Amino acid sequence: MLARAAAHDASNLVEPEKSAFDLLLPRLRGVPYGSAGFRAVEAEMAEAIAHHHAANSHHPEHYGNRGIAGMDLFDLVEMVCDWMAAAERRPEDGVRLDINAAQFGIAPQLESIIANTLARWPRG
Template identity: 45%
Template sequence: MDTPFDSTADTLRHSLRVAELMGEPIKELIDRSTQHDLSKTREPELSTYDQCVPRLHEATYGTAEYAAVVAAMGEGLRHHYAHNRHHPEHFPDGINGMTLVDLVEMLADWKAAAERGGDGDLARALQINRERFGITAQLMDILTNTAHRYRWLNADEGR
């Protein structure tokens, strides 16, 4: 009589391999969490941010006033985009050039920026950025689902 196959060992090997593979982006996320935006603390970015951040705090994201401040940031902002892959502007093809890790950092950055701006409305920022960066419906759903998962949307308060 044949002994039935026990898949436990095979499943455990597979589970360990998935854990090993998941460790790579997890390590990258941890590294990025401690390095996020540090280029803003050195030239050529520091003086630009020293001059413009107070004006950005006073402007509402997505308005002409906000866009004018961003345009005035010039070389400091171009340097920031060139050295920080969590910005769609880093890539010639925008969001399409990004990885999942880039997207997670980008979404966290958008949430923190929304909080810094006063209203904390990530949902509003997502709608503006959907148009600004040509975010597809599917990716928009994923970003919104992620924001809901971590209660990053104002609508999630009290849930």
């Protein structure tokens, strides 16, 4: 896990991701997660996002049609940590597990486990 943490999302520090993320990520601050505005910014970053998903196994999209079912526990832990970090862009939204569960087809039992984990996570 420590090695994964050190390499986490390293692909967004090099092209073809870096310039897109540098330009568009600041535009996501203050935009509600899952909103039309959020999706519009995502659409502008589609190429960089596709590269990012292909390079990072903690994204369900990395596994194509298998999605979450292709992941292991390391991927799941890293995915939840990623969601928490992304939620810091708009703290009032927090982690929108409802949106993510619907988007990625997360089964109710796993959704409950993730919700329990988020509830226990210490807040800074």
